[in-house]
Amino acid sequence: MKIGNWFFLVLAFLAAACMVMTGVAVGFRSVLGIVLSIVGLIIVMGFGFVMKKKMSERNGS
Numbered sequence: 623m624k625i626g627n628w629f630f631l632v633l634a635f636l637a638a639a640c641m642v643m644t645g646v647a648v649g650f651r652s653v654l655g656i657v658l659s660i661v662g663l664i665i666v667m668g669f670g671f672v673m674k675k676k677m678s679e680r681n682g683s
Contacts, residue, residue, distance in 0.1 A: 626677060633670040637663055 640663035647655030 633666060636666045
């Protein structure tokens with residue numbers, strides 16, 4: 623597996639962890655936890671999409 627694939631695998635796990643933490647925060651009725659986990663999810667997924675675009679532009683695809 624290439625280094626880039628490992629990087630995206632880690633980002634996918636981080637995004638999934640943020641989704642799980644949103645559910646946990648809802649269970650605990652923590653508004654701050656809900657907001658932080660959603661913001662974290664947006665940041666992680668946004669970073670992943672930006673990196674994917676840069677890699678595809680660099681490879682000429």
